[in-house]
Amino acid sequence: MRPGEERPLEGGAGAGVSALELLKLRAAERIDEAAERLWAVSRAIWSKPELAYEEHHAHDVLTRFLESEPPAASWAVQPHYHLATAFRAEWGPPGVRAASRPLQLGFLCEYDALPDIGHACGHNLIAEVGAAAALGVKGALEGLPGRPPPVKVIVLGTPAEEDGGGKIDLIEAGAFENLDVVFMAHPSQENAVYLPDVAEHDVTVKYYGKASHAAAYPWEGVNALDAAVLAYNNLSVLRQQMKPAWRVHGIIKNGGVKPNIIPSYSELIYYFRAPSMKELPVLTKKAEDCFRAAALATGCTVEIKGGTHDYYNVLPNKSLWKAYTDNGKKLGIEFISEDTVLNGPSGSTDFGNVTFVVPGIHPYFYIGSNALNHTEQYTEAAGSQEAQFYTLRTAKALAMTALDVIFKPELLERIREDFKLQLQKEELLNTE
DSSP states (O other), rough: OOOOOOOOTTTTTSHHHHHHHHHHHHHHHHHHHHHHHHHHHHHHHHHHHHOOOHHHHHHHHHHHHHHHHHHOOOSSESSSOTTTTTTEEEEOOOOOTTSOOOEEEEEOOOOOBTTTTTTTHHHHHHHHHHHHHHHHHHHHHHOOSSSSHHHHHHEEOOOTTTTTTTHHHHHHHTTTTTEEEEEEOEEEEESSOOOOOOOOEEEEEEEOOBBBBBBTOOGGOOOOOHHHHHHHHHHHHHHGSSOOEEEEEEEEEEOOOOOOOOOOOEEEEEEESSSTTTTTTHHHHHHHHHHHHHHHHTTOOEEEOOOOBOOOOOOOOOOHHHHHHHHHHHHHHOOOOOHHHHHSSOOOHHHHHHHTTHHHHOOEEOOOOOOOOTTTTHHHHTSSSSSHHHHHHHHHHHHHHHHHHHHHHHHHHHHHHHHHHHHHTTTTTTOO
């Protein structure tokens, strides 16, 4: 097979690209056929928002959906997969030789919500996109004449993106071992093949002082609130020397119990973000020095505790980007420019950690609203009928891209090379 040539589709109408395009059309048709069922899944998750690691309802909705998809029992579903609210569902075309090492493609679902404002980040739509794209690939490959390609289509339910990092727990448990490429998509205000999601580290800072009567003998006290305020101000002053892409933001969670008592305890929570895991420790060290300086100045003791997991920056994969963009444009998706991508806002996601262990793509998609994520208005938009067209269109683009990966060996090779190159840039791959 010459470089760039597609894997032959036995018995397909036409040859090469035309046969592959027919499979892509079939994938899109299968997604449309399941549209009402997918919408029901999304609404069921949206209607009962659950916080990180508590998504029992969403877990059950998704696993029941996959277990009941026709033909019956076609998906091998493992509920409570390593985590109480994670799952794995797997499908492969019948007739694949047992000795063949199948290409394993993962489609990721998120479904946790935010406190008080529910699905204001649209994770019900992320779950729908992941399930829909997987159904599309399965539908395209079912009944393919001749010997089917050695492929496994895997849906992974990944809880706790908003807090805790469920994907990181699953990485540590081995859930991503042997996966070749992973796919997911995130709701936004625009269509972007990539946004520069950055590395993130969170800390909880606790100051311990000494209580005393604030009017009668304040000199006997050691003011933990003063330490918290100094730390806050220290970090504000530090911003002048911070790199433009660095971000520091936090709150004072506890500042005392009553005005006439010198606070003996205070607590802050801070997030630090930097473009890469190489820069994040530098920023973290500067911030922690600010916390310790506040303790020294006030006579308090300080306890600094990092979060359970750091979120890594999302590694780009330009070969996957191009394939997804080409497929998206065929469906009418209008993508923002590369300059807008590089200069636009970004956040952090535990999908970044996934891209350090397996090649993946995490595009963003418009849902018919200009509301901003993490607002009540976005919650409403994420549960609307209007969002469905855009959500399913994105699922079709992901499914079509997965079919390219299956039937274009040269594309898969380029994806793997891009992955290795990014690891080298992060100085995580030994090239000797």
